Amino acid sequence: MTSPESQTPIVFVTGGVVSSLGKGIAAASLAAILEARGLKVTMMKLDPYLNVDPGTMSPFQHGEVYVTDDGAETDLDLGHYERFVNTRLSGLNSITTGKIYDSVLRKERRGDYLGGTVQVIPHVTDEIKRCIDAATEGYDVALVEIGGTVGDIESLPFLEAIRQLRIERGSDKAMFLHLTLIPYIRVAGELKTKPTQHSVKELRGIGIQPDVLLCRSEVPLPDGERRKIALFTNVPEKAVISVVDLDNIHKIPRWLHGQRLDQLVVDQLQLGGKTGEANLSEWDAVVDAAERPIDEVTIGIVGKYVDHKDAYKSVGEALKHGGIRQRTRVNLKWLESEDIERDGAAKVLAGVDGVLVPGGFGDRGFEGKVMTAQFAREQKLPYFGICYGMQAAVVDAARNLAGLEGANSTENDKQAAHPVIGLITEWRTSSGEVERRTEDSDLGGTMRLGLQQQRIRPGTLAHRLYGKDVVGERHRHRYEFNNHYRAPLEDVGLVFSAKSADDTLVEMVEWPNHPWFLGCQAHPEFLSTPRSGHPLFIGFVRAAREHKAGGRLLNDSSVNEVAA
Template sequence: MRVPKNQKKLHTKFIFITGGVLSSLGKGLAAASIGALLEARGLRVTLQKLDPYINVDPGTMNPFQHGEVYVTEDGTETDLDLGHYERFTSAQMSAKNNYTSGKIYYSVITKERKGVYLGGTVQIIPHVTDEIKAAILDLASSQIDVAIIEIGGTVGDIESLPFLEAIRQLGYELGKDNALYIHLTYVPYIKTAGELKTKPTQHSVKELRAIGIQPDILLCRTDRFLPPEIKKKIALFCNVEEEAVITAKDVECIYEIPLVFHQEGLDSKIMEYLNMWAREPDLSIWENIVKTFKNPKDEVTIAIVGKYVNLKDSYKSLNEALVHGGLANNLKVNLKFINADELTPENIEKQLKDVDGILVPGGFGIRGMEGKLLAINYARTKKIPFFGICLGMQLAVIEFARNVLGWKEANSTEFDKNTPYPVIYLMKEWYDYRKGCIEKRDEQCNLGGTMRLGAYPCKLLQNSKVWEAYQKDEIFERHRHRYEFNNAYRKDIEKAGLKVVGTSPDDQLVEIVELENHPWFIGVQFHPEFKSKPINPHPLFKAFIKASYEHKKQGG
């Protein structure tokens, strides 16, 4: 028997996760939960998302269509599923953990233009599939035991075919013990018939097998645990072992998913099929998280005033970070989403009177700006804990300049290029630097043109609420923005009571502002939500939820 050429070369084993029947079944959460289970057994994991859309990255995509843009430590704008990967595991994501069809095709076309293919006819097979395989195999190293690869979209989509063909080829080249296929599908319960229906799963697996992939394990998304007879039926018609039919049951808390998968025997089956040995998993951390989530001592209500509130995935990391802040304080966090477009002086009291904290998240563009400014003013004057993130911090500065300093036309040059008080502006030095990088085609500066992306250092001022939260003199946080605080107005703004408590090490970039004589009013230029985990809640979210609960206990 011929030994596949790559079988003996790689220390890393691969798990390929596909989805069928319909979208939004939770492949990302399934992949992240599998990563958590394997880490609980002492294995080292990494994860990768392969998205079929033609966009080179999600950076320019509408949040209503695609959800949030998740930013990695190295400044890559990625799919939101990478946020799940980092929250559930200790793996740190980077540019090589998210590829799109656009990114793959762009690389292939660039090579063709440079003559790499020596005049040959460039085709989907082998050129595009080889590019995909190279991106997958780039994850392999002696430091990684298992790489989990999630294929975006649904089996049957024309856009997904090159990715599916690539992993089909890899399964053969790597060998059976080194590659495992897991297919997430749907088993609906029909109330009128009182039955669970397996036909959607059968058709989905049939579609997958038609392109040459036989799944080893089926994750069956459903609202109840599958009875043995249903598992037996699915196993028979889908050509898998009965023990490899795993219930992916709906849960109240997403951090319960690893526990459900372990209960169903998923991690043991993975170890068996990949011919690996590891200790039994220690899931006590996840058990404690779920226990805390389900048994809070009390609850708080946080208003999120934004313009993407009609799609909760637009603020996915933010929502989870608030939950983490609740876990750290043994509190249930109720999220009240308020459309900034619809907030007016007439209805603001009705909308915000019952909330314990107010958060204004990041975003781009002028739409919803006035509603956000109203919410910030309400938080400042009513002494309600306030957290402004990125644009939320910039708007807090604008609101303060207008209503405390009396600069009624204060604004950001993003919204008004002719404002007489540009308290937020596009820093010329930064813009020129980025422009120069792009013109020189400096690969180290391929971070979104004029945007500041990824992790940057920030020094903290002691005797501030921010320092109390972090207990550090210097932090590193991830950014995704273009406009900055204008230092020309810093002295006047600080003198009036809005203190700068966090800056870049050279003191040129303002990172954090904090209001004097207020229970908790903080604005940050970065996105702390990207570094929060249920196991390790972010200090600022922990402090914000604590302050909100103190506000509630004092009667609002």
């Protein structure tokens, strides 16, 4: 454990009544305000599930797997955190019950516990506290979100650990924010506070008294209800904060600041000597750009998990960020790739100004992605392929231009006549021959993960967008472009516009005779923020605007006009 002098003050964020109330967004918004006051802020998520990480969990069940610079596969809330604060997070900032028990059991097998009986208290809770210390050390303040809701059996070790931390550190080093639901009964025109009262009662039953209540509701909390909640929960009235449904999540920092939530934290954690007034001008500029657009485009997202849009959370946010940078409203049209296989690309893609094909795994819907790439190439429709979307574009080029009949990814066809996409172990051999063998490993064991450098080819669309020769992007994929097919695809005009730093792997492809057609193997959506956007998404949205304008090049000065 760290010494008391070096311990970072921590705000623990819990939730009650129901899940999906927005603990992650609320915590990130508070962090943004504290950062705007000049504090060095970090964030952390404690997830109660037994999976070691969400890497092998179904997108339908869990949503997006977010990837950090160090290659950690984490909960999507870390994406919210990085979009709201400037701190780059790592695997230390995402802890699961699976990780905790894995670590404890490894220590037991090594004999670290000297033959003693291993128990939840103190061994599991001590491991949780150790992880919290490791992730938060060196910052002015940290916000730690506990997943799930109060009363969940799985969350109890985490709640017990933070209860202990409060006792060990004191109220000036650890405080509790509890997010709870205030249902609004529309037909009666009434707010109901009983669920919040019971949620706090449950929390107090395990030894945690909240210092602040964040009360989520459809309408602002009247003073009468605020006083009632304060009376029944033993929370000061000024610390009962109304959190209403807003039409833009980027308004939340200003809303919370207006109720002096950040000042409550600064006062209790005695951070006044390190802070100034909150400068939220960047967030105000983001909101202003979103609410006063000069243009509007519709982007089709062709995926295979579109019924659960959280699977593409960062993609959707990055597209909106690209629009914010040029005061353009981006309407997202979610399209199922299997519908394109059934009904054809022309019908399904009608009315879109650009099409983005995101990442994914497995053969379901892949042919629809290939058809999308072909349609966009032939019809000069702006196309942005990310990961699997880049691979679909390569398969289209191989089949329909290079004459490589049966071209495919070995992910979908192990016996493909032309495996233009495959595991490195399937095509990289000392003799230069294609080697047909499969990879036996845990799922995710052969992933290329995390931030990796790539060299951009001068004179390409990618180089014009980045304005750099070398860039770093985050990766999450197993299959690569098969280098044995570079020559035949270059012969039909496909440009390999970026390669890995060692020149061995293809990172980006594009069509030079197309208004805007780019595929990238990495996931640039993980590095996009509302305050700065990302060069590829900004360029793609601009191309969609130009397509909507009938191919006319835009001469306005809107790109990046929002204060960065």
